[in-house]
Amino acid sequence: MRYFCKMKGSGQCPPRVSGSEIFWSWLGAFLGVAAVALLHYPFLEGTGLLLIVGSFGASAVLIYGAISSPLAQPRNLLGGHVLSALVGVACYQLLEPHLWLAAALAVATAIALMHFTRTLHPPGGATALIAVIGGPEIHDLGFWYVLLPVATGAVIMLVVALLINNIPANRQYPEFWF
Incomplete structure (x- = not known):
């Protein structure tokens, strides 16, 4: 019973963000994705x-x-x-006949390596998965997909984030580099 009770959650929904925060988030995402x-x-x-x-859409968030x-x-x-792309390409190349296994192994291994x-960057899981399921255009790149x-x-998206996120006085990016 305790197991299922944990699924109810224990916190509250986060508070709304200000209109200014919404604007700067929107502008950054627009310019970052537009640049790429x-x-x-x-x-x-x-x-x-x-x-x-x-x-990259998830990274923009x-x-x-x-x-x-x-x-x-x-x-x-x-x-x-970068690490997730490396893992994804390697899994695809090693397990190409078994895409279900390559996909699962790529995402799981990318998460473990990021940890x-x-x-840890959640969109990295998608980057690893795209390397496996992306089709010929992705597969033909091989390890060039990483670069x-x-x-x-x-x-490119990082440069835009550095420029846009530091314009308003109440925002600072990054919190840390290494």
Whole structure:
């Protein structure tokens, strides 16, 4: 019975954030994703190279909307994505005939490695999964997936986060680097 009681939760819903916080989160996310997308679509579309992956949307939530979270810090953003991309590509290449196993192993191993290295960044799990399920455009990149789109896109979004998140007096990013 105690097991099921834990599922009720024990806390309250967090308080609403201010309109200013919503605005700066929106602006950061818009500019960060726009910067990556503006470099991707005109210059890389149709080349077989990528600069944008779905997990960047989740990163935007953290680095622009939850900037004080340990999960949103530069160490976590960069380390989480890069390590997870490495794990995802390796799992795909080792287990390609068994995609269900490659997908599960990639995500689980990425989480374990992020914990071990203190770089936990939830979108990293998606980055690892995308390396496995992403299709030919992703698979053809091999380990280049780690550098382009993952590392390069994350760095671009980080630069935007550093510039935008520090404009208002009441916001500071990052809380820590290492």
